[in-house]
Amino acid sequence: MSDGDHERTFVMIKPDAFGRGLVGEVISRLEERGLKLVAIKVENMPRERAEEHYSEHEDKPFYDDLVDFITSGPVVPMVWEGQDATRQVRQMIGETDPLEAQPGTIRGDFALDLGRNVVHAADHEDEGANEREIGIHFDDDELIDYDQHDAEWLYE
Numbered sequence: 001m002s003d004g005d006h007e008r009t010f011v012m013i014k015p016d017a018f019g020r021g022l023v024g025e026v027i028s029r030l031e032e033r034g035l036k037l038v039a040i041k042v043e044n045m046p047r048e049r050a051e052e053h054y055s056e057h058e059d060k061p062f063y064d065d066l067v068d069f070i071t072s073g074p075v076v077p078m079v080w081e082g083q084d085a086t087r088q089v090r091q092m093i094g095e096t097d098p099l100e101a102q103p104g105t106i107r108g109d110f111a112l113d114l115g116r117n118v119v120h121a122a123d124h125e126d127e128g129a130n131e132r133e134i135g136i137h138f139d140d141d142e143l144i145d146y147d148q149h150d151a152e153w154l155y156e
Contacts, residue, residue, distance in 0.1 A: 009079070011078045012120040033092060
C-alpha cells in the first residue's frame with residue numbers, strides 16, 4: 001500500500017479484449033484517470049490459478065465456463081494504485097452485464113455479451129478481494145513502488 005487512503009486494486013484484461021486489440025485502450029483509460037500502474041504481465045493463465053481465482057464461484061453452474069474462458073487465451077493481470085482505486089476502477093469498467101453498463105464505461109463501450117465482458121476487476125464490496133487476487137497473481141517482489149510524476153496534480 002501507499003500512504004494515506006491510497007490502495008492497490010487488481011484488474012485483469014480478459015482473452016476477448018486481448019484478442020480484439022483492446023489492451024492499450026484499457027490501460028490508457030486507467031492511466032488517463034490518474035491511477036498508477038504498479039504491476040503488469042502478459043500470460044496464458046494456468047488452469048490451477050484460474051480455479052483459485054474463481055474459487056468463490058466453484059459451486060455455481062457457470063464456474064467451468066469461467067475457468068475455460070479465462071484460460072482460452074492471453075490475459076493481462078495488473079495492479080493499479082490510487083485513492084479509492086477499487087471503487088474508481090469498478091466505476092470505470094461498468095456493470096458486469098454489458099447490457100446494464102453505461103456508455104463511457106469500458107464494458108459499456110466495448111462489450112456485448114456477459115461471458116465476453118473485456119475486463120475483470122476486484123469487487124470493492126468484497127472485503128479482502130484485492131489482497132486475495134493480487135496474491136494469487138503476483139509475488140510481493142513484482143509490485144513496484146515509485147513516485148507518480150503527476151501526483152501533485154491529482155491529489156490535494
